Amino acid sequence: DLKPLLPALxxxxxxxxxxxxxxxxxxxxELVNERFMQPMQAWAKQHNTRFxxxxxxxxxxxxxxxxxxxxxxxxxxxxxxxRASRWASSANHLFGRNITSSETWTWLHSxxxxxxxxxxxxxADLHFLQGINQIxxxxxxxxxxxxxxxxxxxxxAANFNEKNPWFIAMPEISKYLQRMSYLMRQGQPANDIAFYxxxxxxxxxxxxxxxxxxxxxxKDRVGEHAVAQVLEAGFNLDFVDDDVLSKLGKIEGGALxxxxxxxxAIVLPxxxxxxxxxxxxxxxxxxxxxxxxxxxxxxxSLPGYKVTADERAQFKQLADQLFGGEKPRAHFVADDQQxxxxxxxxxxxxVKLTPAVADLGFIHRRTPEADIYFLANSTNAxxxxxxxxxxxxxxxxxxxxxxxxxIAFSVQVDEKGARVPLTLAPYESKVIVFSRRRLPEITxxxxxxxxxxxxxxxxxxxxxxxxxxxxxxxxxxxxxxDEATQFYSGTMSYEKEIKLPTYWSQTKRQVAIxxxxxxxxxxxxxxxxxxxxxxxxxxxxAVVYVNDQRAGxxxxxxxxxxxxxxxxxxxNRIRIVVGNxxxxxxxxxxxxxYQEVHAKYGERFQPQDMENLQPLPSxxxxxxxxxxx
Numbered sequence: 001d002l003k004p005l006l007p008a009l010x011x012x013x014x015x016x017x018x019x020x021x022x023x024x025x026x027x028x029x030e031l032v033n034e035r036f037m038q039p040m041q042a043w044a045k046q047h048n049t050r051f052x053x054x055x056x057x058x059x060x061x062x063x064x065x066x067x068x069x070x071x072x073x074x075x076x077x078x079x080x081x082x083r084a085s086r087w088a089s090s091a092n093h094l095f096g097r098n099i100t101s102s103e104t105w106t107w108l109h110s111x112x113x114x115x116x117x118x119x120x121x122x123x124a125d126l127h128f129l130q131g132i133n134q135i136x137x138x139x140x141x142x143x144x145x146x147x148x149x150x151x152x153x154x155x156x157a158a159n160f161n162e163k164n165p166w167f168i169a170m171p172e173i174s175k176y177l178q179r180m181s182y183l184m185r186q187g188q189p190a191n192d193i194a195f196y197x198x199x200x201x202x203x204x205x206x207x208x209x210x211x212x213x214x215x216x217x218x219k220d221r222v223g224e225h226a227v228a229q230v231l232e233a234g235f236n237l238d239f240v241d242d243d244v245l246s247k248l249g250k251i252e253g254g255a256l257x258x259x260x261x262x263x264x265a266i267v268l269p270x271x272x273x274x275x276x277x278x279x280x281x282x283x284x285x286x287x288x289x290x291x292x293x294x295x296x297x298x299x300x301s302l303p304g305y306k307v308t309a310d311e312r313a314q315f316k317q318l319a320d321q322l323f324g325g326e327k328p329r330a331h332f333v334a335d336d337q338q339x340x341x342x343x344x345x346x347x348x349x350x351v352k353l354t355p356a357v358a359d360l361g362f363i364h365r366r367t368p369e370a371d372i373y374f375l376a377n378s379t380n381a382x383x384x385x386x387x388x389x390x391x392x393x394x395x396x397x398x399x400x401x402x403x404x405x406x407i408a409f410s411v412q413v414d415e416k417g418a419r420v421p422l423t424l425a426p427y428e429s430k431v432i433v434f435s436r437r438r439l440p441e442i443t444x445x446x447x448x449x450x451x452x453x454x455x456x457x458x459x460x461x462x463x464x465x466x467x468x469x470x471x472x473x474x475x476x477x478x479x480x481x482d483e484a485t486q487f488y489s490g491t492m493s494y495e496k497e498i499k500l501p502t503y504w505s506q507t508k509r510q511v512a513i514x515x516x517x518x519x520x521x522x523x524x525x526x527x528x529x530x531x532x533x534x535x536x537x538x539x540x541x542a543v544v545y546v547n548d549q550r551a552g553x554x555x556x557x558x559x560x561x562x563x564x565x566x567x568x569x570x571x572n573r574i575r576i577v578v579g580n581x582x583x584x585x586x587x588x589x590x591x592x593x594y595q596e597v598h599a600k601y602g603e604r605f606q607p608q609d610m611e612n613l614q615p616l617p618s619x620x621x622x623x624x625x626x627x628x629x
Contacts, residue, residue: 005305009208018204019305022273025060025203025212026303032059037068044070054103056087060206060214062199064243066091073136075103077126077530079361079378080228082197082219082239089131090238093189094248096259101134102127107529108139108158111609113150113582115139115158115531116540117166117173117555122427122532124177125376129361131191133184135177150489150582155605156528165490165579169541169553172402180401183431184374187367192350193230193237193343194256194263197222200242200273200303225336226269226295232358233340234349240266242278249281254289264347265291269336273303276315283322286329291346295336298323348416351375352388360385360424370435374401377424380520380533390417391434395441399431403552403562408439425557426520426534451509453625456498456574464492464619476624478539478617480584486615487588494576494620501628505569509628513544513574515559516622528608537622538578545575560627580618587613 008020037055044051050070055061066072066088072095074088089100104127109115124135139158143151150163161167202217230237238261240249248258255262266282271294279299286292302315322330333342344352351362351373359378364371371391377383396418398407412419420432460473464485479485479492504511516537523533541555546566554561591610598604 016305019303019307021206022200022204022303023305024208025206026200029060029062029065029203029214032061033065033068037061037065041068041070052101054084054088055091056084056215057213060203060212060217062214062243063087063091063094063197063239063241064247067095067243067247071097071099071101073101073103074130074132075106077123079126079130080231081224082215082222082227084215085127085132086130087215087239090240093131093191093238093261094240094244094258098185099134100132101136102132103138104135105158105160106138107156107608109531110529111583111607111613112153112157113159113164113586116536116581117169118427118532118534118536118540119158120160120173121176121556122378123530125427125429126378128180128184128374129363129376131184131189131363133181135181150585156608159582164582166541166555166581168491168543168577168579169555172553173555176402179404180374183372184363184365186372187365188260189238190350190364190366190371191236191238191261192264192347193235194240194258194266195227195230195237196266196268196271197239197241198269198271198273200275201271204273204303222269223296223336226267226339228358229336229340230267230343231361232356233344234352235343236350236363237267238263242275245278245281251284251288251290256285256290265293265343267339267343268292268294268299270296272297272300274299276302276311279315279318279322282330283318286322291343292322292330293339293342293346294323294330294332295339296334298332348390350390352416353385355385357383357385369437370433373432374429375422375424375432376429377427380426380523382423382425384423387420387422388417389420389432389434393418393434395434395438396420397433397435397439399433401429401431402556406439408441410441426518427532428557451504451628453514453627454498454501455623455625456496457624459496461495462492464488466490476620476622478621479619480615480617485618487584488618489580489582489585491577491579492619494578495574497571497573498626499571500567500569502569504628510562511564511567511626511628512560512562514625514627515542515554515620516624518557518559518622535617538620539580539617541579542620543577545577547573548575559622576620578619581616583613584615584618586610587615
């Protein structure tokens with residue numbers, strides 16, 4: 001009879017409170033598996049489709065619960081903590097599913113219509129760093145015909161459609177996302193660390209009548225440092241739990257094998273309660289030479305109300321053998337902010353950066369032919385580092401994710417790996433590939449005399465309003481500084497004729513148009529969502545035409561575009577079409593009054609951050625140069 005035990009769910013002074021709550025939480029998970037997850041997967045199979053789920057919330061689904069999904073989907077850009085996007089990719093890695101989708105751009109740079117292509121990339125890159133390879137865009141609201149510009153806005157979302165003038169660059173933005181999504185599906189994930197999620201400790205914290213959000217309970221238990229420590233030490237990780245270890249875990253060749261994944265180490269973050277089978281698996285792994293490392297707490301007890309004294313004694317004996325004595329098989333750090341250093345001392349990092357940059361992330365995938373590394377600078381400052389990749393290949397390739405170009409080069413290799421110097425501009429990403437193939441290496445020819453940049457910042461003809469008014473800008477400035485165009489949202493065309501230096505044409509130099517570097521914006525806390533903390537030199541995207549041919553678009557760092565093949569000796573016509581956001585228009589118009597709607601239907605939503613809108617800088621703002629090399 002369980003009735004005498006039920007007060008434990010609400011009474012913190014009840015004897016055996018944690019054990020009873022643990023059993024209750026575990027029962028809820030078993031019920032969601034039995035009565036929802038399994039029937040849904042069976043129904044999907046019966047109807048020749050797949051069961052996709054964001055499986056981490058209420059009721060309390062676990063990583064193991066996702067064995068009953070066909071596609072686990074995540075959400076959230078927070079890449080250095082226990083969050084849903086990495087949860088989803090971990091589940092799919094463990095259960096042999098190559099595609100992981102995520103709900104992306106929710107609340108991106110609120111208010112609606114404020115988000116720019118740079119904001120989109122900054123968040124998408126954080127999803128890629130978590131193993132996501134299918135972007136589900138949160139923010140493509142439809143607007144019916146006849147609706148006043150800029151149209152309907154979706155609550156908690158940006159607007160990525162033709163109502164935002166920067167949409168002119170959407171072909172290249174989409175190609176970037178498609179290119180990276182495809183590349184991140186090649187081969188297998190190469191994550192070194194199994195990161196144990198303490199389900200039993202989370203369940204033991206459940207208090208009735210609240211049915212807890214499982215991933216939030218785990219996040220609170222793990223704390224804010226452990227995941228970041230692993231990543232910043234030069235490793236990547238997958239979340240695992242007791243169910244996964246029980247069903248999939250094997251010790252093979254000194255590695256912890258789960259499916260196709262081979263982990264060099266397992267991290268136990270603030271773990272107190274653990275099933276005996278899990279502790280035995282960890283002991284087997286440690287005896288085979290694997291790294292077992294606990295942080296803040298060591299496993300100390302078995303979960304559950306019906307655990308016997310003999311079982312407790314057996315658990316304590318094995319835990320003491322694993323973590324105690326003069327030469328313990330497992331390792332322990334009392335301060336989880338020392339976890340990264342300890343981990344790096346016990347096993348070689350996959351990527352080591354000098355100097356260390358906490359917010360320069362990477363993800364590694366491996367095919368039979370190559371090791372593929374995606375790196376992203378998630379900061380608003382340029383980062384220059386020397387990277388050591390744990391590979392033995394002496395040749396590398398840089399794949400440009402913006403245009404798909406490939407450059408091969410030789411690298412220095414020693415016992416620690418391949419050394420590659422890297423420079424990444426704010427929010428820039430790069431792909432480094434170590435491949436068996438041999439491409440011709442790039443040859444840099446030093447010019448006989450300095451090739452000075454050609455400054456073309458002055459004297460542009462600008463068409464900057466809906467009427468097609470043509471004006472001359474002796475010096476570039478924001479259109480929002482002029483009263484006539486202060487509240488203009490749309491495209492603006494910059495036109496001029498330039499003459500190439502004869503020497504450039506004679507020596508067949510590569511020529512790029514450079515728009516400048518932009519300016520970092522101080523990072524401040526946000527209530528919802530994220531943004532790129534950077535003011536670009538283009539507000540907010542530009543399409544470049546050379547001699548009436550579309551050369552491409554510029555919308556993110558490094559804010560340059562190769563235009564060599566479109567140029568001709570002598571005079572050349574340059575036209576740059578720039579699109580801003582719809583915010584300037586909204587700042588100059590009266591916002592909708594929702595009082596009548598609220599009175600009739602209740603306050604179903606709040607217009608996100610629409611108060612006190614001001615016109616934003618628009619157009620070309622930086623120093624524009626042609627650079628030959």
